[in-house]
Amino acid sequence: MIEVLNLRKTFHDRKKGDIPAVRDISFSCSPGRVFGLLGRNGAGKTTTLRMLATILAPTSGTARIDGLDVNERPGEVRKRIGYLSGDTKLYDRLTGRELLTYFGELAGMSAPSIAGRITELQISFGLRDFLDKRVGKMSTGMKQRLSLARVVLHDPPVLIFDEPTSGLDVMGAREVLRIVQDLRSKGRTIVFSTHIMTEAERICDEIAIIERGSILAQGSVDSLRRGNGGGSLEDVFVQTVGEVASDA
Amino acid sequence: MRDGRTIIAVFVVPLVLYPGLMLFMGWIESQNKKEERALRVRVGIVREAELPTLRPRLESLEGVSTVALDRAPASMEAAGVDAVLVLPPAIEQSIARGDSVKVELLYKDADHKSSAADERMKPVLDDVRRALTVIWARSRGAQADAAPAMSVEHRDISSKAETGRYMAALIIPYILVFMVAAGSMHIAIDVTAGEKERSTLETLLATSTSRGELVLGKCMAVIATALTAGIIGIFGLWFNFTVLASLMPALSSQSIQFSILPEQARFILLTILPTAIFLSAALVALGCFARSMREGQTYSTYVYMASVFLGLGSFRQLGTPPLQRFAIPILNTALLQREILTGTVVPVHAAVALGTSAAMAAIMFVIATRLFSNESVLFRT
Numbered sequence: 144m145i146e147v148l149n150l151r152k153t154f155h156d157r158k159k160g161d162i163p164a165v166r167d168i169s170f171s172c173s174p175g176r177v178f179g180l181l182g183r184n185g186a187g188k189t190t191t192l193r194m195l196a197t198i199l200a201p202t203s204g205t206a207r208i209d210g211l212d213v214n215e216r217p218g219e220v221r222k223r224i225g226y227l228s229g230d231t232k233l234y235d236r237l238t239g240r241e242l243l244t245y246f247g248e249l250a251g252m253s254a255p256s257i258a259g260r261i262t263e264l265q266i267s268f269g270l271r272d273f274l275d276k277r278v279g280k281m282s283t284g285m286k287q288r289l290s291l292a293r294v295v296l297h298d299p300p301v302l303i304f305d306e307p308t309s310g311l312d313v314m315g316a317r318e319v320l321r322i323v324q325d326l327r328s329k330g331r332t333i334v335f336s337t338h339i340m341t342e343a344e345r346i347c348d349e350i351a352i353i354e355r356g357s358i359l360a361q362g363s364v365d366s367l368r369r370g371n372g373g374g375s376l377e378d379v380f381v382q383t384v385g386e387v388a389s390d391a
Numbered sequence: 392m393r394d395g396r397t398i399i400a401v402f403v404v405p406l407v408l409y410p411g412l413m414l415f416m417g418w419i420e421s422q423n424k425k426e427e428r429a430l431r432v433r434v435g436i437v438r439e440a441e442l443p444t445l446r447p448r449l450e451s452l453e454g455v456s457t458v459a460l461d462r463a464p465a466s467m468e469a470a471g472v473d474a475v476l477v478l479p480p481a482i483e484q485s486i487a488r489g490d491s492v493k494v495e496l497l498y499k500d501a502d503h504k505s506s507a508a509d510e511r512m513k514p515v516l517d518d519v520r521r522a523l524t525v526i527w528a529r530s531r532g533a534q535a536d537a538a539p540a541m542s543v544e545h546r547d548i549s550s551k552a553e554t555g556r557y558m559a560a561l562i563i564p565y566i567l568v569f570m571v572a573a574g575s576m577h578i579a580i581d582v583t584a585g586e587k588e589r590s591t592l593e594t595l596l597a598t599s600t601s602r603g604e605l606v607l608g609k610c611m612a613v614i615a616t617a618l619t620a621g622i623i624g625i626f627g628l629w630f631n632f633t634v635l636a637s638l639m640p641a642l643s644s645q646s647i648q649f650s651i652l653p654e655q656a657r658f659i660l661l662t663i664l665p666t667a668i669f670l671s672a673a674l675v676a677l678g679c680f681a682r683s684m685r686e687g688q689t690y691s692t693y694v695y696m697a698s699v700f701l702g703l704g705s706f707r708q709l710g711t712p713p714l715q716r717f718a719i720p721i722l723n724t725a726l727l728q729r730e731i732l733t734g735t736v737v738p739v740h741a742a743v744a745l746g747t748s749a750a751m752a753a754i755m756f757v758i759a760t761r762l763f764s765n766e767s768v769l770f771r772t
Contacts, residue, residue, distance in 0.1 A: 155767075196597045199766050218601055226597035232590040249598040293594075 145172040145195065145301060145332055150204035152190050152356075164190040166356040167204065172334060172349070174300065177327050179347030180336040181380060187356035188336035189228070192305045195334065196226040208301050222250070224301045225294035229309025232286075235279030239270060239289050242278060243296055250297035257296075264292040268322065284315035291322050302326060304335045308342060320346055340377040350376075354384045401574050401620040406627045428453070432508035435460040435472035441482045442522060448515050455511060463497060467505070474498040474508035486523055487530035494519060560732035564725035566628060567621045567663055568702035574620020575671050576691040579613045583678025583763075584687035592769065602764040606675065610756060613671035614664075621663055658731045662741075665748035666724040670698065672755035679762040682771060697721075705729055717743040720751045 152165040165187045172178035180188045193199040195206055197217035206213045208220045233242055240261060247257035265271045270292055273285050281289065287307070294302060304323065308316035323346055327333055337343055343350055344364050351361040360367060360383045364376055371379040431454045439446050439459050449457050463477050464470035477495040479485065485492050496512065499505040586592040595605060674691055681687035698721050705725030717723040723744035730736045762768050 193593075198593060198596045199770075218599060221597060222599040224597065226594070228593055230590055231594045233594075234591060235589075246594075246598065249595075249600045251599060297599075 144174060144207075144209060145170075145178070145334060146205075146207040147171065147191075147195070148205050150191065150194060150206055151202045152187075152194060152199060153202045164356050165194070165201075168351075168353070168356070168358045169204075170349075170351055170358065170361065172332050174332045175327060175330045176348040177323065177333040177335050177346050179343045179350040180334065180353055181338065181340070181343050181347075181350050181376075182336070182353035183338055183384065186353045188338075188353055189305050190356075191353070192226070192228075192303050192334060192336055196224060196303050197221055198226075222297070223299050224303055225297070225299040226303045227290055227294045227305065227307050229306035231290075233278045233290060233293075236277065238277055239274040239281070239285075242289065243293060246293050247296050252297055260296055260298070264296065267325075268292045283310060284312070284318065287311055287315055287319060288322075291319065295326065299331075301332045302334070304333065306336055306338070308337070308339070316342070340375070340380060344376050352380055352383050359383045401616055402623055406623060406630070427503075427507050427510075430454055430504055430507050431456070432473040432504060432511060433458060433471060434508055434512065435464065435467075435470055435475040436478070437461070437463055437475065438478040438480060438482075441478040441480070442519065444522060445476070445478075445515070445519060448518055449512065452511055452515065455508070463495075467497070467499070473502070473505045474512065476512070482523070483526050486526045489527075489530075492523065556732065560729050562628065563625060563659070563732060564705045564728035565702045566624050567659070567728065568666070568698055568705075568721055568725050570621045570624035571617045571663060571667050572670055572695045572698035572702075574624075575613045575617035575667070575674055576688075576695050578616045579609075579671060579674030580678045580681070580684060580687035580691050582609045582612060583675055584681040584684050585678075587682070587769070588684050596769075603760050606679075606756070606760045606763045609675050610668065610671045610759065613675060614667050617667045617671055618660075618663065621667070622660075655731050658736075659728050662724050662727050662731070662745065662748075665745060665752050666721060668752035669720055669748055669755055670694070672752055672759050676755055676759035676762055679759060680768055701725070711735075711737070712740075714739065714743060718747045720748055723747055 148169050149167045150165060150169070151163070151167050154162045154164055156162055168187075168191060170178060180191060182188050190199065194201050194213065195208065197213050197220050200214065209223045211220050211223070213220050234245075237245065243261050243264070244257050247260065252260070261274070265274050268288050268291060270288060273281055273289075276285075278286060278289065291307070294304075302323075307323070308319050311319065320342060323333060323335065327346070335343075335347060347364065349361070349363055350367060351358045352367075353359070360370070360379070362370070367379045368374065368376065371382055374382075434449055434455060434457050436446060436449075436457055437460045439457075446457050446459075449455055458472060460470065460472075460475065463475055464472070467473065467475060475495075475497040477497065479492050479494065482492055494516070496509060496516065498509040500509075586595065596602075600608075674694055677690040677694065678687045681690055701719065701721040702725050704716075704719075704722045705728075712726050716726055717740045727736070727741055727744040730740060
């Protein structure tokens with residue numbers, strides 16, 4: 144379960160002063176559901192997800208992961224989450240197996256449980272052919288499958304995906320979305336950010352359209368469509384974000 | 392171990408590059424000496440009749456031939472000589488009168504053949520001096536056929552083992568500091584600024600491992616590399632001076648018994664540990680602060696240079712250093728190692744050196760952890 148209440152993040156720049164990146168956003172997501180953050184580049188999606196992953200500390204507001212406050216118990220929160228960003232890379236010098244073992248150890252798993260989990264994941268994520276290959280020699284699609292395996296290695300109940308299909312071709316992106324849907328069916332709580340409408344329509348149970356750090360609209364894909372005269376999600380997005388952009 | 396640059400810094404440089412360079416320099420030196428011995432030089436003598444024994448004495452030298460000249464030539468090249476000895480006129484009469492006389496040896500320092508001729512004639516000039524002394528003594532009524540043969544011979548009676556110990560005490564502290572700094576700088580920046588640049592940092596920060604544990608892990612990796620570099624560096628020196636030099640006849644003069652007793656080796660490793668921790672934590676802190684690998688490498692170069700200069704301080708230290716110097720990180724370790732190797736350890740020096748290094752290491756570790764926990768530092772652009 145994820146509960147976000149009035150979450151705010153302000154960065155300070157010596158020349159520009161305070162820069163609000165996220166402004167008092169609130170949402171929640173239950174197990175077995177995917178919550179989508181839909182927004183343009185720089186809208187505040189990554190900052191929001193980094194706060195949920197305890198990489199950044201909120202300026203104000205609260206976020207609870209599995210009932211644990213990200214500010215008060217960041218270490219415990221990290222045990223319960225898997226975080227994947229489209230921008231983040233893996234260690235090129237390690238093989239896939241070494242990489243998974245390394246992150247398993249960082250998650251506090253024992254050697255036998257890591258080995259057992261790797262055996263499971265190499266089947267469900269299709270890693271068998273390249274698990275012992277160096278990451279630097281893998282294709283982008285292989286790396287992304289390995290990244291997904293890393294995220295779920297310690298079997299966290301909450302998964303945070305920040306534009307996980309970024310840079311992937313159509314087949315790679317479809318594979319990622321299939322895995323996300325599979326994880327949802329297994330009862331994981333998932334937050335998924337994207338700027339691709341079709342992805343959001345396909346996998347998100349609920350969507351928040353975020354622009355300039357604020358949530359402008361929130362609801363299921365159908366309810367958002369209905370509220371905007373029955374157009375496509377892209378129409379809804381353009382209309383919602385366009386109003387704010389033209390106000391600026 | 393799969394990072395080529397670290398492997399080069401830790402293994403290839405101390406085991407291959409430095410010994411190779413030293414052997415190459417030694418080989419060049421021995422070749423130079425061999426070539427110098429093979430040189431044939433021609434010496435012109437002006438007024439050779441003034442000292443009839445001079446010419447045969449010069450010609451008895453290996454590779455030296457002489458030619459009589461009327462006067463000093465304007466050009467040695469044109470006269471076909473490499474050096475010219477100019478004897479003054481009426482030399483015997485001048486000496487008998489008690490006048491001072493001057494024998495000139497003309498040569499060119501910039502011309503290696505000419506300077507070799509000068510070098511080769513030095514013992515003969517001693518003979519000239521003695522001959523002139525005899526002339527002077529006779530003029531004073533002494534019954535002298537030859538001047539007293541007195542010379543001062545500088546003979547080094549140190550054994551190879553003693554020379555080895557002295558060299559070890561001189562070189563090892565400096566080389567260790569140098570190797571530890573060189574071995575730690577690349578990896579320290581790679582595991583910090585490199586993580587930022589390769590976009591692997593965020594993944595690491597989202598794991599359940601605490602920031603302090605992550606910094607500790609990074610420092611341990613750097614310390615292990617730094618210590619390995621130091622140990623390999625010492626091994627490289629020993630291998631170079633003791634094994635390779637004795638195997639190559641041309642370099643046998645360079646071979647020394649570069650030995651360290653086991654208990655000395657243990658103490659040296661003990662002393663290098665806090666310094667390795669200090670240097671590693673300092674470099675990790677700088678790497679955390681740096682925005683990119685390039686920025687980190689610039690910072691680490693300054694640390695490396697500072698380490699090298701502090702290490703050099705021990706090289707130049709004569710006698711017992713004052714206590715305050717044992718409070719200066721890096722220099723204190725080098726000075727203490729020197730005391731260990733010469734068997735002159737002062738307990739208070741050891742306590743101050745180890746205490747200061749350990750305290751500095753702890754401070755640097757805290758700074759590194761704080762920087763690594765500070766999002767405005769980690770994500771600054």
